[in-house]
Structures are given as structure tokens and as C-alpha cells.
Amino acid sequence: MIRFNRAISPFSVLSFDLDDTLYNNHxxxxxxxxxxxxxxxxxxxxxxxxxxxxxxxxxxxxxxxxxxxxxxxxxxxxxxxxxxxxxxxxxxxxxxxxxxxxxxxxxxxSQIVVTNKVLDLLSQLSKRYRLIAITNGNVEIERFNLKGVFELVLQAGIHGKAKPHTTMFEQAAATLGVPTRHILHIGDSLDTDVQGAHNAGCQSLWLNDQPAKYAYKGLADIEITDIQALKHFLSQP
CATH class of the missing domain: 1.20.120.1600 (Four Helix Bundle (Hemerythrin (Met), subunit A))
Incomplete structure (x- = not known):
């Protein structure tokens, strides 16, 4: 399922949350x-x-x-x-x-294994978009099989305040040389990922695949229930 809650403007960067977005962190x-x-x-x-x-x-x-x-x-x-x-x-x-x-x-x-299905999806997306990761967590990405997938990895504490603060989004835009509106941030949390993206002027995609209560009442630009729904963007002109 993919639902567009508002019109999307062109973007060139896909920004991913890590924990519970690309793998089950629980x-x-x-x-x-x-x-x-x-x-x-x-x-x-x-x-x-x-x-x-x-x-x-x-x-x-x-x-x-x-x-x-x-x-x-x-x-x-x-x-x-x-x-x-x-x-x-x-x-x-x-x-x-x-x-x-x-x-x-x-x-x-660090005992994380991202599925081949997700790795293949990221590989396909990387042919059309620049891929980065913005995480509040402390996972050491170089120790498992997401190593080398992203052009840029930003972690809260090391590279700025935790989402929903804007610092890591702004740093990503500055490092990549793009406006924040050209970043589509993808994550599982309305409170950190969607709210943080909106605070920074990025576009947002919410992976709504697990029950949780959120304080943030804003609406994500796009909503999906399966990460594989991102294949939609592979066929866009």
C-alpha cells in the first residue's frame, strides 16, 4: 500500500531511518x-x-x-x-x-542481518537517487551488511541533535549540496522521522507497519505499510 496525503515535489535524495525501518530492531x-x-x-x-x-x-x-x-x-x-x-x-x-x-x-x-530483499531494493533505488541514513540510534553500520550502502550516515549525538531536531537534516542537505525539500526522509516514527523531516523542510514518508502511539499529529506526505512499496519510485519518470 502506498498513499499520497499531499502532492510530492521532485526529490533527488532518499534519507532512511535505520532501526525498525530497514530491519526489525526489537x-x-x-x-x-x-x-x-x-x-x-x-x-x-x-x-x-x-x-x-x-x-x-x-x-x-x-x-x-x-x-x-x-x-x-x-x-x-x-x-x-x-x-x-x-x-x-x-x-x-x-x-x-x-x-x-x-x-x-x-x-x-551489531548482530544485524538486513534481508537480501531489502538490500536489493536499496541497490535498485541507488541507481536513481542518492541514498543516506539519518538515525537517532547507536548502531555501528560498518559492522553489518549495510556497510557501504549509503553515501552519508548521520547519527544523533555525533552529528547533531536527535530527530525531530533539524540539525542532522540540515547537515545532510549542506553536505550533499541540495535544498532540504529535495530530501525524502523515510522512517517508522511519526514523532521523530515525520516530524523531524517537516521541521527541516524535507518531505516525509512514514512506514506504518507496527502499532505505536505518537504525540505528533501531523500527516506524513506519503504513507506505506511495507518498505517494498518504495519500488513505486523506480518507475517514476
Whole structure:
């Protein structure tokens, strides 16, 4: 299904969100969190803090450093540092456990395999459009089979504020030398992807393929329920 909610102007760039747009990220994140938890559970006194300890430290870390909301990698590392410091770890030992726990997380986080069907679609699209990725996540794209697919990859925290802020969209347009209106951004979230695209003057395409509640009430320019519906743009004059 592809539905046009408003007329689309010409575009030359397809911008993709990554997590839950080009692959199912839910089992990946579950496995990554479990890998980190397994490491931490092996440390003395960690489990004794109770099941809510991590979340409590995470929330406190953000209260102390609100800017971390735009950088999920640093937020996780800072939370690990806060949580372990409270247990008495210091200096070299503290940093060793922070790095090891995060490494356990990111190793599992990178166990992504994008389907051949999606890779083939991207290959076909790349013959007509410039392909980029704009993500709020911390996935390391060079560690799985999307490596080399995109001309440009922008990540929140590293390259600007998280979507729906406009900074990464604006940076993409400046880097590519195109107006933002020539970018069609594709993503699964109304709150981050569609709202962010609209804020920056880009065009938007919403992949509406999973149940979720959103605060943003704006209408995406285009709506699809299957990523393969992008084949529509292969046949356009």
C-alpha cells in the first residue's frame, strides 16, 4: 500500500531511518541489553541492588546531564559509570567495567542481518537517487551488511541533535549540496522521522507497519505499510 496525503515535489535524495525501518530492531536491542546485564550480574553486589537499579541510575544520569538525551551511546556509558561508581568502583577498575559492559552491549547490538530483499531494493533505488541514513540510534553500520550502502550516515549525538531536531537534516542537505525539500526522509516514527523531516523542510514518508502511539499529529506526505512499496519510485519518470 502506498498513499499520497499531499502532492510530492521532485526529490533527488532518499534519507532512511535505520532501526525498525530497514530491519526489525526489537530482538536486537533485547539481546544487547541482556548481554550487558549478563556482564553486570557477574559483578559483586550488582544483583543485590534490585531490578530497578539500572533504570533509576539511567534517569538520574539524564537529570544531571540533560544533553545526553541526544546521544544514546554517551547516555549508556554515563549511566554505567554512575551505577558502578555507586557500588564503589573507582579509577582504572571503574573504566574497565564500563568499557567491558558497553562492549558486551555493542557487540550484540551489531548482530544485524538486513534481508537480501531489502538490500536489493536499496541497490535498485541507488541507481536513481542518492541514498543516506539519518538515525537517532547507536548502531555501528560498518559492522553489518549495510556497510557501504549509503553515501552519508548521520547519527544523533555525533552529528547533531536527535530527530525531530533539524540539525542532522540540515547537515545532510549542506553536505550533499541540495535544498532540504529535495530530501525524502523515510522512517517508522511519526514523532521523530515525520516530524523531524517537516521541521527541516524535507518531505516525509512514514512506514506504518507496527502499532505505536505518537504525540505528533501531523500527516506524513506519503504513507506505506511495507518498505517494498518504495519500488513505486523506480518507475517514476
Amino acid at each position: 530482538p536486537i536491542i533485547t539481546a544487547a541489553v541482556q548481554a550487558q546485564t549478563n556482564y553486570l550480574n557477574a559483578l559483586p553486589n550488582w544483583q543485590a541492588q534490585g531490578k530497578d537499579y539500572w533504570q533509576q541510575c539511567r534517569e538520574q544520569t539524564l537529570l544531571d546531564n540533560p544533553e545526553l538525551v541526544d546521544n544514546v551511546t554517551q547516555w549508556r556509558k554515563s549511566t554505567l559509570r554512575t551505577a558502578l561508581a555507586k557500588l564503589g568502583y573507582k579509577n582504572t577498575e571503574l573504566e574497565r567495567h564500563v568499557n567491558n559492559a558497553y562492549q558486551a552491549f555493542t557487540d550484540a547490538r
